[in-house]
Amino acid sequence: MDATVLDRIAALRIVPVVVVDGADEGARLADALMAGGLPVAEITLRLPNALAALRAVAAEQPDVLVGAGTVLTAAQVDEVVDAGARFVVSPGTFEPVIRRAQERDVPILPGVATASDVMRALDLGVRTVKLFPASVAGGPAAIKALSAPFPQVRFMPTGGVNAANLHDYLDLPSVIAAGGSWMVERPLVTAGDWAEISRRAAEAVALAAPTTED
Numbered sequence: 001m002d003a004t005v006l007d008r009i010a011a012l013r014i015v016p017v018v019v020v021d022g023a024d025e026g027a028r029l030a031d032a033l034m035a036g037g038l039p040v041a042e043i044t045l046r047l048p049n050a051l052a053a054l055r056a057v058a059a060e061q062p063d064v065l066v067g068a069g070t071v072l073t074a075a076q077v078d079e080v081v082d083a084g085a086r087f088v089v090s091p092g093t094f095e096p097v098i099r100r101a102q103e104r105d106v107p108i109l110p111g112v113a114t115a116s117d118v119m120r121a122l123d124l125g126v127r128t129v130k131l132f133p134a135s136v137a138g139g140p141a142a143i144k145a146l147s148a149p150f151p152q153v154r155f156m157p158t159g160g161v162n163a164a165n166l167h168d169y170l171d172l173p174s175v176i177a178a179g180g181s182w183m184v185e186r187p188l189v190t191a192g193d194w195a196e197i198s199r200r201a202a203e204a205v206a207l208a209a210p211t212t213e214d
């Protein structure tokens with residue numbers, strides 16, 4: 001297991017969740033994130049050519065830590081790892097996905113929304129999970145409450161995170177990073193507004209930087 005991937009995510013503090021289609025969009029998106037100082041992307045398997053986007057980022061922008069999101073099956077784990085994904089994110093805690101990611105030696109962040117989900121993840125040997133959908137599952141208060149019985153668990157809240165509430169999550173000691181689409185909204189990609197994506201990425205990086213009191 002490549003522990004350094006989770007360390008890099010923890011250092012970056014933010015994971016842009018992107019919906020891109022095809023090699024060209026993927027490569028340009030990666031360039032825009034690099035320009036914004038945020039060299040990481042979770043490419044969701046939501047569009048038909050998401051895998052081509054993933055492959056292009058992995059091949060053309062090796063400095064960008066690229067992962068795959070919306071991974072729902074073990075077969076998709078194989079597809080995304082073969083395409084170059086360095087980490088795998090799933091909306092739920094599903095044993096076949098977790099097991100295949102472990103077999104492929106790639107970090108898996110399964111989605112959890114309840115204590116039972118966390119217990120299943122722990123039983124499968126996973127201690128870093130994605131709280132999803134974070135805002136619906138209780139937001140920062142849910143993470144605080146879950147951290148009491150599960151102090152060993154680290155969270156990447158995703159779903160409803162934005163520039164306004166980012167710090168409510170990042171300030172919690174059990175949160176390694178927050179994920180979200182707010183800096184890479186799909187209309188910006190389809191419009192080719194890479195400059196705005198870079199601007200929002202840079203803004204998010206500045207927001208996530210520790211404050212002077214930290």
Ligand SMILES: O=C(O)C(=O)C[C@H](O)[C@H](O)COP(=O)(O)O
Nearest residue numbers: 069070090091158159160180181
């Ligand atoms: O399906 C998955 O595996 C996902 O990755 C879901 C995404 O994390 C959220 O949909 C992002 O939520 P927003 O930032 O509110 O847009």
